[in-house]
Amino acid sequence: MKPINDLLATHGVPVYDPDDATLSSGEHAQAIAVAALDEQWDRLDGGQQRSIVKGLTPESRHVGG
Numbered sequence: 843m844k845p846i847n848d849l850l851a852t853h854g855v856p857v858y859d860p861d862d863a864t865l866s867s868g869e870h871a872q873a874i875a876v877a878a879l880d881e882q883w884d885r886l887d888g889g890q891q892r893s894i895v896k897g898l899t900p901e902s903r904h905v906g907g
Contacts, residue, residue, distance in 0.1 A: 843891045846883040850876060 843849075847857065857880075858865055858873035865873060883891065 843888055843895075846879045846891075849895065850879075 844852075850857065855876065856869075856872070857876055858869050860870065860873040860877050862873070879894075886894070
């Protein structure tokens, strides 16, 4: 599996600095989530990584009702 930053970049997910005081609340939340994934990604085994990626793919999400 690719490094998480490569996967995110492939899909146009911006990587923000969580310490940037100019971020909006949504950008700050995204920065924290991406930083946590980046920090912990290599500790996950391939199956765990795939389950996260699969869970975040559009085909597997049901947004709305």
